[in-house]
Amino acid sequence: MPRIEVDANRCKACYLCVNACPKKCLGKSKTISKKGYFPAEMVHPENCIGCTMCYMVCPDVAITVIK
Amino acid sequence: MTIIAQKPHSLTDVPMHYCPGCGHGIVHRLMGEAIDELNIGDKVIGVAPVGCAVFADSYFACDMIQGAHGRGPAIATGIKRSKPEAIVFSYQGDGDLASIGMAEIVHAAARSEHITVIFINNAIYGMTGGQMAPTTLVGQVATTAPKGRDPLLQGWPINICEMLSALKGAKYLERVAVDSPQHVMAAKKAIKKAFENQVKGIGFSLVEVLSQCPTNWGVDPLKSLEFVRTKMMPQYPLGVFKDEGAE
Ligand SMILES: Cc1ncc(C[n+]2csc(CCOP(=O)(O)OP(=O)(O)O)c2C)c(N)n1
Ligand code: SF4
Ligand code: SF4
Ligand code: SF4
Ligand SMILES: [Mg+2]
Numbered sequence: 001m002p003r004i005e006v007d008a009n010r011c012k013a014c015y016l017c018v019n020a021c022p023k024k025c026l027g028k029s030k031t032i033s034k035k036g037y038f039p040a041e042m043v044h045p046e047n048c049i050g051c052t053m054c055y056m057v058c059p060d061v062a063i064t065v066i067k
Numbered sequence: 068m069t070i071i072a073q074k075p076h077s078l079t080d081v082p083m084h085y086c087p088g089c090g091h092g093i094v095h096r097l098m099g100e101a102i103d104e105l106n107i108g109d110k111v112i113g114v115a116p117v118g119c120a121v122f123a124d125s126y127f128a129c130d131m132i133q134g135a136h137g138r139g140p141a142i143a144t145g146i147k148r149s150k151p152e153a154i155v156f157s158y159q160g161d162g163d164l165a166s167i168g169m170a171e172i173v174h175a176a177a178r179s180e181h182i183t184v185i186f187i188n189n190a191i192y193g194m195t196g197g198q199m200a201p202t203t204l205v206g207q208v209a210t211t212a213p214k215g216r217d218p219l220l221q222g223w224p225i226n227i228c229e230m231l232s233a234l235k236g237a238k239y240l241e242r243v244a245v246d247s248p249q250h251v252m253a254a255k256k257a258i259k260k261a262f263e264n265q266v267k268g269i270g271f272s273l274v275e276v277l278s279q280c281p282t283n284w285g286v287d288p289l290k291s292l293e294f295v296r297t298k299m300m301p302q303y304p305l306g307v308f309k310d311e312g313a314e
Contacts, residue, residue: 014088014288020248053248055072059092065072
């Protein structure tokens with residue numbers, strides 16, 4: 001099953017990935033990161049199709065897509 | 068399990084300092100992917116600008132020089148002419164390229180220097196806190212145009228691709244955006260082509276990227292994408308302005 005990983009040390013909580021995901025997989029974490037942001041996180045991992053749209057719009061190269 | 072998308076090897080592990088949502092980081096990644104795919108990583112030498120991308124030398128895993136404001140094309144010319152086997156890029160903002168560096172970019176294009184220029188048009192001086200750039204839109208508020216840019220007072224925006232397209236030496240000019248996955252894919256193709264042209268010896272290649280600056284536009288990252296689409300694109304239409312092969 002495709003999945004993604006968000007590097008919380010790079011993520012700056014712009015949420016462009018949340019907006020771009022066609023399957024509404026992503027949301028905002030409730031845990032603050034070391035950087036002081038609430039990073040993006042998977043809220044519906046079961047819906048991920050590995051389309052890489054989230055990766056494409058991420059300005060901080062924080063996303064890895066695995067299939 | 069295989070990784071199908073991850074940080075390209077041509078970028079370092081250093082986290083970037085740009086504001087949340089800033090277009091600079093997306094463009095860095097696309098350049099890293101293009102360099103990886105063309106397998107030219109050991110030959111690339113970059114010139115970083117003065118502007119928000121002044122620390123770009125920390126993010127690209129290649130040799131870099133940080134140039135004086137606007138002089139990227141002149142420095143890139145020197146590198147390329149003394150090391151013709153190198154693949155040389157100049158990365159510049161709109162203040163850097165279209166104000167103080169206007170002479171350098173025009174003459175580098177006219178001479179058809181064999182360099183790749185990545186031009187980040189965010190319609191503002193980002194690093195210094197939001198002063199008007201030559202590319203600032205009519206009506207757009209900047210710290211030096213507090214009532215919005217008035218063409219009768221501050222002149223009209225400069226369309227760099229259209230302007231350079233009058234020069235015979237400019238071989239490849241394309242304007243792209245990074246506001247949606249579709250446009251990011253098109254931007255990737257253009258950036259890769261601008262590097263590939265140098266490998267093939269075609270001549271001066273420039274890609275202009277409409278790039279969001281949420282901070283100085285005073286909007287959140289999502290709204291900055293709207294700004295690119297509804298405000299920037301009417302003034303700066305996307306497309307290919309020049310695409311000529313070798314002489
Ligand atoms: C010779 C010189 N003049 C002026 C400046 C001040 N300065 C620093 S960055 C900048 C403009 C940056 O704007 P832009 O090139 O659009 O890059 P951005 O930050 O928007 O990416 C200016 C005028 C300088 N550093 N050096
Ligand atoms: S890979 Fe596609 S489906 Fe999966 S989280 Fe990213 S955007 Fe959503
Ligand atoms: S696009 Fe990147 S930086 Fe922005 S919230 Fe998503 S993972 Fe974080
Ligand atoms: S000021 Fe604008 S261009 Fe500079 S890093 Fe912030 S968002 Fe990017
Ligand atoms: Mg700028």
